[in-house]
Amino acid sequence: MGLIVITVLVRILEGMFVVGTIGSVVVLVLSGIEDFKMLFGREEEDHS
Amino acid sequence: MSSPFQPTSPSNRVRIVVATSVMLTFISYWRAAAIVLNDLASSAFYACGIAEQAVGKSAPWFIVGVMLFSFAVRAVYVESCSMFVRGGVYKVVKEALGGTLAKFSVSALMFDYILTGPISGVSAGQYIVGLINETFITADTHGWIPRAVHNIFNGTPHLNVNLTSVVFALAVTIYYWRENTKGIQESSEKALRVMQITTVMVVILLAWSALTLFKSGYHPVPLPTPQNLHFSRESLGFLRHSFPEQSLAKMFGLLGILIAFGHSVLAMSGEESLAQVNRELAHPKLRNLKRAAIVIAIYSFVFTGLSALLSVMLIPDAVRVPVYKDNLISGLAMYMWGPEVLRLIFRGFVVVVGFLILSGAVNTAIIGSNGVLNRVSEDGVLADWFRFPHRKYGTSHRIINLVVLLQIVTILASRGDVYVLGEAYAFGVIWSFTFNNLAMLVLRFKYKGVRGWKVPPNIAIAGIEIPIGLISVFLVLLSTALVNLATKSVATVAGVSFSAVFFVIFTVSERVNRKKHALAKEQMKDHFQLLQSDTVDRDSLGIRPGNVLVPVRDYNTLNHLRWVLEHSETREQDVVVMTARISQFGSAAYGLSTEQIFSDYEQTLFTRAVSVAESFGKKISLLVVPARDTWSAVAQTAHNLESSTVVAGLSSKMTTAEQAFTLGSAWEAIPEPKQQFVLQIVQPDSIVDTFRIGPHTPTMKNEDVVLLHRLWLNVTREPGLENIHHHDILTEALTRFARDYGAHDHEHIVKELRRHGPEAGPLPVRRIADQIPTVQPASARSDRDDGHPDDERPDDGSSSPSAGSE
Numbered sequence: 001m002g003l004i005v006i007t008v009l010v011r012i013l014e015g016m017f018v019v020g021t022i023g024s025v026v027v028l029v030l031s032g033i034e035d036f037k038m039l040f041g042r043e044e045e046d047h048s
Numbered sequence: 049m050s051s052p053f054q055p056t057s058p059s060n061r062v063r064i065v066v067a068t069s070v071m072l073t074f075i076s077y078w079r080a081a082a083i084v085l086n087d088l089a090s091s092a093f094y095a096c097g098i099a100e101q102a103v104g105k106s107a108p109w110f111i112v113g114v115m116l117f118s119f120a121v122r123a124v125y126v127e128s129c130s131m132f133v134r135g136g137v138y139k140v141v142k143e144a145l146g147g148t149l150a151k152f153s154v155s156a157l158m159f160d161y162i163l164t165g166p167i168s169g170v171s172a173g174q175y176i177v178g179l180i181n182e183t184f185i186t187a188d189t190h191g192w193i194p195r196a197v198h199n200i201f202n203g204t205p206h207l208n209v210n211l212t213s214v215v216f217a218l219a220v221t222i223y224y225w226r227e228n229t230k231g232i233q234e235s236s237e238k239a240l241r242v243m244q245i246t247t248v249m250v251v252i253l254l255a256w257s258a259l260t261l262f263k264s265g266y267h268p269v270p271l272p273t274p275q276n277l278h279f280s281r282e283s284l285g286f287l288r289h290s291f292p293e294q295s296l297a298k299m300f301g302l303l304g305i306l307i308a309f310g311h312s313v314l315a316m317s318g319e320e321s322l323a324q325v326n327r328e329l330a331h332p333k334l335r336n337l338k339r340a341a342i343v344i345a346i347y348s349f350v351f352t353g354l355s356a357l358l359s360v361m362l363i364p365d366a367v368r369v370p371v372y373k374d375n376l377i378s379g380l381a382m383y384m385w386g387p388e389v390l391r392l393i394f395r396g397f398v399v400v401v402g403f404l405i406l407s408g409a410v411n412t413a414i415i416g417s418n419g420v421l422n423r424v425s426e427d428g429v430l431a432d433w434f435r436f437p438h439r440k441y442g443t444s445h446r447i448i449n450l451v452v453l454l455q456i457v458t459i460l461a462s463r464g465d466v467y468v469l470g471e472a473y474a475f476g477v478i479w480s481f482t483f484n485n486l487a488m489l490v491l492r493f494k495y496k497g498v499r500g501w502k503v504p505p506n507i508a509i510a511g512i513e514i515p516i517g518l519i520s521v522f523l524v525l526l527s528t529a530l531v532n533l534a535t536k537s538v539a540t541v542a543g544v545s546f547s548a549v550f551f552v553i554f555t556v557s558e559r560v561n562r563k564k565h566a567l568a569k570e571q572m573k574d575h576f577q578l579l580q581s582d583t584v585d586r587d588s589l590g591i592r593p594g595n596v597l598v599p600v601r602d603y604n605t606l607n608h609l610r611w612v613l614e615h616s617e618t619r620e621q622d623v624v625v626m627t628a629r630i631s632q633f634g635s636a637a638y639g640l641s642t643e644q645i646f647s648d649y650e651q652t653l654f655t656r657a658v659s660v661a662e663s664f665g666k667k668i669s670l671l672v673v674p675a676r677d678t679w680s681a682v683a684q685t686a687h688n689l690e691s692s693t694v695v696a697g698l699s700s701k702m703t704t705a706e707q708a709f710t711l712g713s714a715w716e717a718i719p720e721p722k723q724q725f726v727l728q729i730v731q732p733d734s735i736v737d738t739f740r741i742g743p744h745t746p747t748m749k750n751e752d753v754v755l756l757h758r759l760w761l762n763v764t765r766e767p768g769l770e771n772i773h774h775h776d777i778l779t780e781a782l783t784r785f786a787r788d789y790g791a792h793d794h795e796h797i798v799k800e801l802r803r804h805g806p807e808a809g810p811l812p813v814r815r816i817a818d819q820i821p822t823v824q825p826a827s828a829r830s831d832r833d834d835g836h837p838d839d840e841r842p843d844d845g846s847s848s849p850s851a852g853s854e
Contacts, residue, residue, distance in 0.1 A: 014302040016527040017309075023520020024120040030504040030517070031123045035342050038335070 088318035104278030130500030153483035160476025173213025210464030475543030
């Protein structure tokens, strides 16, 4: 019983980590594109 | 607002204007990046060594993974900074999740800061001792060690690495404790210099490594798969009893990856500094923040990530962990291709850079902790007692003492073991990130206002925006933080205990303070009327241009205020008494309310100042400004209020010339247009030194100086006038001129000026001077600044870019 609970908890953690990692890669790519545009002066608007 | 010349309210309470914006000198994104990298890049010196001891030879891939993930974490910080210019974990979490969780998050952050000092100090010690021992071995190999020394050590001389590292870390911590107590400033210039030197080292390291890879080949780095993970017993923490040896990784393959990731997460420590420097970034703020973030991300990825990979690729397995685990970059230097002497020289360079950056991180840890505790103290969750300024230096020495005491205990408890320190350190790092991210997530739903920037991607479903990016980063942080709770037993026990103790202290302090503040507030209401103003200007104070600004700090040394009131007529010239509430690095990152800035101390200080003014029957205006450093605040306030004179007391740690130089430097940082003013420093014996801040006008011709000097020589021969200064004669002459001009001799003066005006040529000063007999000064009269005409240095700029002695 104890092992089952641990297994479920571990799988939840693993799921969170995998989903989060995939999403973080998307964050990395999208913000990287924005950064690239900004570095080469193509960002049109300054939000500050 | 009351009448411009009436600083008291109708109810006779004294009006005090409290500026709520911290007076800062703005910095470029390069400097901001340098400050953050001083903290962030220091982890490159120990992160991979710790990770490899925990998870095995594939650790560099996890370090690279963490550095890539840090791009996403940095995006969250950019969003939070775009919402709260005065951001930081405490502010963000308090806004989103309330005071209780804010106290927890700030406790975790404190744990992070407290640990930064010991781990950096001990790591720097490891690098230095490693070099010393290696030098001994090399010298012994060449037979350069005398037999007597050999006999003392029973072989090759050798220092105990951990013990010596502890001694070194203690020495550095105590040094910076002393410096912070005295009030050293966080210098972006110094941070930039350190990063420039570090960059030279990184470039050499990468180029030489590339050459070595080409010439000598490399050892492959095992891929980050569950099969390649080799957890040490310590790295499984509480799980080691249930899952001995490698069974865990085999049972749950992905969990092993998560555990290894958790052991590498300290490589991205220091991100919080980004939120703290954001406030000081120059316009355009968001764009510069993003630029700084890019510089930080690329630099830390290249340095920390690539050096981790190269260390495994170039240093043989037989020595990498056993010999170089705590000074991996030194090991990398020793296994480059080329002659040994060059490698030793480069290792020496690595150690110098390591010392600079790591000891700088010790300082940053003290400044950061001091800033955060000052902030929570200002918020009423830490007793005002902690904020009481040092009598001599004006710093929050009690907080500094507490922080340094905790760091010294940590260093001694660690016994110089970088691994133990690193494990514990990761607790603070991951939990402060997690709280910050959770708060930002909650704010996406709670706060619908405009944001400067949002972490992408965001999708709208049924009109509700789902922050996919923020949720993703949060999931990784939370899962890592939870796994670390189980696998980092030292960190969990130490971190939870530390956070719990701090949480209790904060909660109890808050309750005590609430009662005390309610009483103090009532008392204060009877005497003072607090007016909040975002900026400092004349309108908010109701004063005229040409006023006298009197900075005060210690209520026991108000001699200069007495001097001002004695020598000025407040009906004609307003006197503004100001005090700067110093907001340290970190503390300055947050917005402050009026009550936070105007504490018990300021109340006592102003009560005394008002008493002094009342004893002269004169009125004063009172002003409190939060600032990063006093001199910048004085210069900016004088500029904003169009003050003609600043009258200060003698500093306990500077000479009058140094005070003038410092204020002159602060004045230089103010953007144009700006006007000059006079600085008068009143010494305890009431001797006043006068300096002009800003370009010196008017220019005095040499003939004028000669005339003035001859007059001075004659006047000082009169009994009782031996100590007269040149400027006293000028003052007397101008006073007489003003009196004559304003009264009976007006027509005659105008006639004379017209006769000798610009068109007619200069006044015949030489002729007048010749009429005054020359008197040689007595040798005993080479007193102070007035003994020689050269001392007048008309228009020479003095020793300061903008401060000149008069």
